[in-house]
């Protein structure tokens with residue numbers, strides 16, 4: 527069998543040739559003249575391939591009459607130029623095999639637009655829709671571009687652990703890992719009837735909130751490294767930008783200062799967005815047409831323009847002078863809210879904005895303290911519609927300052943001996959950042975809710991499949 531996108535990519539080469547395609551029926555329409563038009567989609571691209579079946583042929587008729595939306599089929603036939611509107615080629619069926627029938631009376635996906643809320647209730651079928659299929663292909667392209675970019679820039683891909691004893695961000699948003707206690711008697715009162723013990727690991731173990739601290743170990747040995755893996759946050763809030771499980775890309779570079787870090791972040795985002803603009807036009811057009819009319823303009827602006835760089839202090843001044851009535855007032859020393867981020871990227875600068883030098887008090891212990899002692903060398907990159915997409919910093923490489931920071935932030939130095947050691951033996955300036963893949967897919971597709979850009983969203987109360 528051949529993938530449908532391969533036929534569309536070189537239509538002339540396939541004209542008059544016999545092909546075998548495999549996929550799922552999107553629609554079937556029967557003409558009075560005894561011809562059936564069957565739209566088949568195999569997930570390789572947005573477009574369906576139209577199959578023409580002559581029902582006067584009994585071996586076709588017996589199969590075609592059963593075909594309905596959702597049926598899995600294999601079609602053998604000859605590619606012909608199509609006289610009809612909407613497609614330039616079609617397949618004239620010689621043989622159709624029906625693998626799995628889908629009862630039209632109960633199959634949940636029909637030829638109409640379903641709401642995203644409804645589609646979330648059928649997570650096992652929603653990738654068969656145009657929108658979720660397009661998301662999956664764009665997500666795939668972005669993920670591959672991540673590796674392409676870092677590999678071409680001389681980075682090594684390192685695998686940081688999922689189970690860890692540290693809470694990198696210090697925000698206490700960790701999931702604790704426990705183990706089933708096989709010796710314990712069944713406990714019918716527990717949701718799954720089991721008893722769990724917490725002593726499998728020597729000390730408490732959690733699911734990672736960031737691979738950064740371990741990436742620092744490897745950066746201070748290999749130079750430039752990146753991690754790209756699942757990340758967990760026990761954030762008990764339901765927003766359109768937060769997941770309990772998401773994928774984070776975290777480069778970490780020895781001998782990089784904040785400026786180098788910022789430049790890398792910029793060329794990285796531009797690279798991955800360009801890859802999608804080059805290779806996923808058809809899927810992007812779907813989102814531009816049905817989801818976000820300004821999509822192409824925003825993506826092209828990001829690739830074309832240099833990011834606006836402002837300090838946190840400047841951002842606060844701009845927001846105070848904006849004359850906007852925000853739900854959350856802005857004061858020096860408070861975190862920026864999503865409404866502030868959107869004002870800066872959508873109204874004030876109309877392009878990505880990098881904010882640097884945040885108040886020391888609102889950022890984690892590992893960020894490098896600036897000379898003013900009030901701010902740290904942090905950088906957040908904000909993009910229109912989504913807000914914060916990247917969080918990063920130059921790391922504190924000075925032993926005495928790091929120890930002081932840990933004391934102020936109540937980070938137990940004995941638990942982080944290894945991290946402190948990196949400052950005792952061959953310490954070097956270094957920097958890195960984290961980019962949330964789902965926020966990037968949201969930005970690239972224009973989708974408003976993060977639950978649509980990951981195959982299986984995990985949010986408070988939801989861990990289906």
Ligand code: 4AD
Pocket residue numbers: 694695735736737738759761767768769770772774776777914915916917918919958959960961962963964965
């Ligand atoms: O700003 P954050 O918390 O930074 C860190 O974790 C650093 N240790 C990264 C580093 O320097 N290596 O998270 C980084 C990015 C955010 O900007 C956002 O894109 C994403 O991760 N992110 C989330 N995405 C989805 N759901 C959540 N709950 C997220 N929390 C963070």
Ligand code: MG
Pocket residue numbers: 914916917
């Ligand atoms: Mg952040």
